[in-house]
Amino acid sequence: MHNEPLAYRMRPRTIDEVVGQKDVIGPSTALYKMIKSGHVPSMLLYGDPGIGKTSIAHAIAGTSNLPFIALNATTSGKKDVESVVTEARMTGKVLLFLDEIHRFNKLQQDALLPHVESGSIVLIGATTENPFHDVNPAIRSRCGEIKQLKRLTQDDIIELLEKALSDEKRGLGREKIRITKEQVARIAEGTNGDARKALTMLESIVIASDEEDGEYLVDDAIIEQMIKRVGVFGDKRGSHFFNLLSALQKSVRGSDVNAAMYYLAHLLENGDLTAVTRRLLVMAYEDIGLANPAVGGHVLAACQSADRLGLPEARIPLAQAVAEMCLSEKSNSAYRAIDAATAAINKGQVGDIPAHLRDTHYAGSAELGHGGYKYPHDTPIGSFGGWADQDYLPKELKKAEFYKPVVAGEEKKFAGIYEKLKDFRKK
Incomplete structure (x- = not known):
């Protein structure tokens, strides 16, 4: 076995050896053609760990x-x-x-930026x-x-493993x-599109396998043990974490219980x-x-229960809350109403509060013209309660x-x- 990790040794030496990311640097892309012709532009490569930014x-x-x-950028001065x-x-x-370029500090920028602008330094930042x-x-x-890089497909990972x-x-x-081939496919499946994890796992599996007459015998049980150690990708409060929150909400909004449970599980694994x-x-x-x-009350109770229970038991009330929200009728009318009112205020659509709605709990309010409010409870209307015909908006x-x-x-009832x-009011 070599001293350097397999993932390090198998890095592509030219852009023709890159596995995956065909939309970014495949032979038909402008970036590929520019590099082949000798022009390398400064660029930012954005994506999850292990999908090929450094490679x-x-x-x-x-x-x-x-x-x-x-x-x-985290260690350089x-x-x-x-x-x-x-x-x-x-x-x-x-x-x-420059890896972790989002941590670039001002002193580094001041020293580097003019040279990037002049073209004497071609900057490839990864984040x-x-x-x-x-x-x-x-x-x-x-x-x-x-360029936003995507996680590698299972076929991409299989290709990479077979090359290794x-x-x-x-x-x-x-x-x-x-x-x-089935074992290679299982390794690819269990590493979630992360090339570095896939190669590292392959090397670890081979090392951990029994030898017989100088041959490593890869066992399914060892593969499954290693896959369990891989875990989820993404960290707390990173971009991927917020993408998971967004995906959870949109899955609930779209009434997809299975997708919502997947994203909830992913978020809870992040802790x-x-x-x-x-x-x-x-x-x-x-x-x-x-x-x-x-x-609203059900979800609040589930969240309070989750806080008291802590993980991993917290997943149980939260799963119930998510399932109920997925399968519930849905309305965003109240949310849209407050946003519409806020937008009107910000556009300057304001006016004076009607005199009959102003505070009258002090001496002299009548002299200011305050008063005339009709108390709705004094005029019952059917089974609704009370209602008075008066203006409330400016x-x-x-x-x-x-x-x-x-x-x-x-809300059918409320709408009626x-x-x-x-x-x-019209009458």
Whole structure:
């Protein structure tokens, strides 16, 4: 076995060896053609860990034959950046790969940006965070390409694993390994599109396998043990975490219980219970709303139970809350109404509070013209309770209508009452 990890040894040497990411750097893309013709633009590569950001940077360096320097923004200081600038002055142009670029500090930027702008330094920045949220605008403006990489498909991972098994110089081709296509496919399936994890797992599985006459015998049980150790991808409060929250809410809104359970499980495996319960409470009122008002209380009770129980038991009440929200009637009318009212205020659509609605609990209010309020409870109307015919909005907004009912679930009843009251006002 080699000293360097298999994932390190199997990095592509040129862009033609890159596995996956065909939409970003495949032979038909503009980026591929530019690099092949000798022009390498500064760029940002954005995506989850293990999907090829570092590999693509190395492949571009190998294809372009530019002097290559790799730094990590979390550990590099101003002196490291100055060394890159010195190298660029001496050689004419260098390719700088900067990992974790969203952690780039101002001193590093000030030393580097003019040289990136002049083209003496070609910058390839890699980040797991959304560059439009977390990368400094000064950096973004100097990167002509911002490429979001996707997680590799199972077929991509299988291709990568088969290359590693057959490559005699960099891979495991010199070793005698008895492994089936089904086992390779299971490794690919269990690593969730992460090339680095897949290669690391393959190497670990081979090392952990029994030997017989100099041949490694890969066993299904060892594969399953290793897959359980892989875990989920994404970290707390990273871009992927917020994408999971967004996917959970949209799955509930779309009434897909299976998808919602998948994203809930993923979020809980990341361990941030507080963020999950906050989002579930918002969803109860934003997406279920008046169609099933009882859901708000149910979700609150589930969240309080989850907080008291803690993980892993917290998953049980939360799963019940998510299932109920998925299968409940849905309305966003109240949420849209408050947003419409807020938008009107921000546009300057305001007016004076009608005199009969103003505070009269002090001496002298009558002298100011306050008063004349009709107490609705004094005039019952059918089984509704009380209602009085008087204006409540400022006269400038008398005809404004922010609430538009959704005829679903319990809101059918509210919608009927709303329309009847509108008729009363017209009369």
